[in-house]
Amino acid sequence: MTAACTATDTANASVTGTSNTIAVSASSATHFAVSAPGSATAGSAFSYTATAQDPFNNTATGYSGTVHFTSTDGQAVLPAGSTLTNGTGTFSATLKTPGSQTITATDTANVAITGTSGAIAVSAGPAASLDVTGIADPASPGVATDVTVTARDSVGNVATGYTGTVHFTSSDGSAVLPADYSFTAGDNGSHTFSGGVTFNSGGSQDVTATDTADTVADGIAVRVPVPAAVEWMREIVDDVVLVSEKGISDAVWTIRDALGLIVEPAGAVGVAAAFEQQIDGAMLATIITGSNVGPDLFRELAPDRRTASADPTGRTS
Numbered sequence: 001m002t003a004a005c006t007a008t009d010t011a012n013a014s015v016t017g018t019s020n021t022i023a024v025s026a027s028s029a030t031h032f033a034v035s036a037p038g039s040a041t042a043g044s045a046f047s048y049t050a051t052a053q054d055p056f057n058n059t060a061t062g063y064s065g066t067v068h069f070t071s072t073d074g075q076a077v078l079p080a081g082s083t084l085t086n087g088t089g090t091f092s093a094t095l096k097t098p099g100s101q102t103i104t105a106t107d108t109a110n111v112a113i114t115g116t117s118g119a120i121a122v123s124a125g126p127a128a129s130l131d132v133t134g135i136a137d138p139a140s141p142g143v144a145t146d147v148t149v150t151a152r153d154s155v156g157n158v159a160t161g162y163t164g165t166v167h168f169t170s171s172d173g174s175a176v177l178p179a180d181y182s183f184t185a186g187d188n189g190s191h192t193f194s195g196g197v198t199f200n201s202g203g204s205q206d207v208t209a210t211d212t213a214d215t216v217a218d219g220i221a222v223r224v225p226v227p228a229a230v231e232w233m234r235e236i237v238d239d240v241v242l243v244s245e246k247g248i249s250d251a252v253w254t255i256r257d258a259l260g261l262i263v264e265p266a267g268a269v270g271v272a273a274a275f276e277q278q279i280d281g282a283m284l285a286t287i288i289t290g291s292n293v294g295p296d297l298f299r300e301l302a303p304d305r306r307t308a309s310a311d312p313t314g315r316t317s
Contacts, residue, residue: 029053029060029087032067032105032115039121042096043155045077045234048117050105051088061087066108069093073101073122075155081108095122096155125153127162127189128230130209135197139205144195147178149209151189154230160189166209174200180212217248219266219290247272255288264290 009015029052036048052063067089069078075096082089095101100119107113134148151162163185168177176198183191199205213221248265251272255261270286 027054027056027058027060029063029065029107029113030055031113032107033057034103034105034115034117036093036103036117036120038118039123040095041125042098042122042153042157043094043125045092045094047090048093048103049088049090050082050084050115052084052113053087053115059087063087065110065113067105068108070104070106071095071101073097076101076103078103095120096157098122098124098157124157124159124161124189125155127151127159127164127211128154130166130211132207132209134192135207139197139199141200141202142198144176144198146192146194147197147207148190148192149181151183154227158189161185162187162189164211167212168197168207168209170197170199170205170207172199172201172205175205175207176200177207215248215265216245217265217269219264219292220269241273241277243269243272243276247276251275252293259288261288262291262293263288264293266290 004021005019007017031053033051033053034048035051037046040046050067050069052060052065054060063084066081066083068081069091071078071093073095077094077096079091079093082091093103099122101122102117102119104114104116129152131150131152132147133150134146136143136145139145149166151159151164153159163183165180165182167180170177178193178196181191181193183189197207215221248268251268252263252265254275255263255268255271267288267290270288274284274286
């Protein structure tokens with residue numbers, strides 16, 4: 001940056017003078033400024049910046065050292081030793097432990113050059129799996145035992161915001177199981193069913209809790225995602241959008257009318273997203289797949305658009 005100095009007589013302002021332009025450069029870095037969002041979801045990546053600054057908080061554009069990142073979250077995923085460009089850099093971090101966390105940047109050659117972000121409030125992510133615990137082992141046939149179901153996010157934290165409905169099944173076809181249960185906010189992601197399970201068959205048995213999904217697009221109603229698939233998506237997917245049940249139904253009919261293709265609702269969600277979300281772009285591509293659909297389902301999808309006897313081929317009876 002440039003600056004100039006001006007001298008002015010205090011009694012007569014017309015008596016004044018200004019120096020030549022002075023080129024002012026930042027001095028050497030003495031600390032880092034780490035800027036991170038105030039909140040984050042456990043298991044989800046976010047961006048933060050690290051800037052080398054001189055004693056007067058100017059960006060030390062000449063900084064050429066290597067920065068090492070640490071966090072109060074022992075499970076954090078942080079970049080390896082990194083360099084800055086013109087004194088600053090943007091990086092990606094993933095925090096996994098709920099609570100108040102920070103990220104610290106430290107010069108690898110001079111630990112006195114350091115800086116810590118403000119507090120980052122990390123909350124548990126959405127439910128990705130259900131844990132079934134608390135069943136007596138061994139259990140006696142005909143004797144009731146407790147069972148606890150806990151919703152967990154993609155990195156194993158209790159998904160305290162889970163309010164889905166769980167359905168129970170067992171390898172013991174004659175077992176007595178809890179009825180479907182809808183979690184409430186007061187459950188904080190975990191609920192115990194006192195005396196909820198009674199096995200009536202001997203041998204090795206198990207109980208499974210499954211989240212129920214009330215959607216016509218049952219082909220993508222994934223209750224427990226494949227961990228590897230989730231990691232791949234984090235690397236290549238920029239955004240995920242939500243579509244309505246009506247949007248899916250309309251998309252099925254639009255594909256049938258415009259393209260003459262009969263697709264199941266799960267295969268039409270890409271088209272539904274394009275229509276409902278008004279996705280930008282001169283050219284848009286989406287995968288249309290799946291034909292697990294019949295006349296009854298078509299009538300259910302859009303009864304207001306076709307006669308009660310309409311079928312997917314367009315014939316009426």
